[in-house]
Amino acid sequence: MLASVLVATLMIAGSDDVRQPRASAVPVAAAKPAATKPAASGTASTSKPKVVPVGSAEPSSAPKPKPRSKIPKAVKNAALDYPDAPSIEPRSYAKLEPKHRYVAITLDDGLPFDERILDLLEDNDIRCTTFLLGSVAADRPDLVRRLHKSGFEIANHTWSHPGLPNLSDGEIREELRRSQKAISKVTKNQAPYLRPPYGATDQRVKQIAAEEGYQIVMWSRTFGDTGRGQTPEKCYRRAMKGVQPGDVILCHWGQDDTYEAMKLVIKQLKRKNLKAVTLSELIADSQ
């Protein structure tokens, strides 16, 4: 439906303004066929004005490449409504038992965000679950949009990175809700996962998270990329030594060594015939 409305809009814009095909934000490639096709059909022998419903005219007149959503099906299936996410059973994960040789690389935080890591993951067609701070998401909606468009699953890492067990019930909810609002502005839904800052959690945090629609996701392996004296090789070895299907691997967007370590990790995963997937794919494959 949206697509046909878009095409109809394009046709109108195209016919009025052939010299400025870039008048709108629509890619040139998509605008071209819409601008030329109507002219071609106008030269047909029939003089009767043909009334064709927009929806049915579109496929034959505009063989445009459909931009397929890169968001994995399991991510879409797991997403909750926003802002009306239902309560769920308290649950937490650090590792799973998938049927396939899947692992999940999960990226946390925070500025400074090294976009080379995202380039690298995109180039290797790898989609991950990322836990973003709401304060970062609010500052960098462009970044959230890029992640979303690339098919990443964007989950909650609180607004300001506090130790949640130290907060009151109300403060915990506020941290989650404020952050989710900034993320959902782009995603329009709620990924059902919370990574508590510092991995600090307890029964109360778990219960409140569940009432807000979140499962707690910890990790079974880490790059250790926030520690002092790290090198890419150390991060790589820590993450990969003994890695197994089902592992949830933690690293961060903004650490110096993460980019170089990620290159090594990606190579090693390929060698071990392990596929990096989002959490929702890993969880769906483990049921």
Ligand SMILES: [Zn+2]
């Ligand atoms: Zn963090």
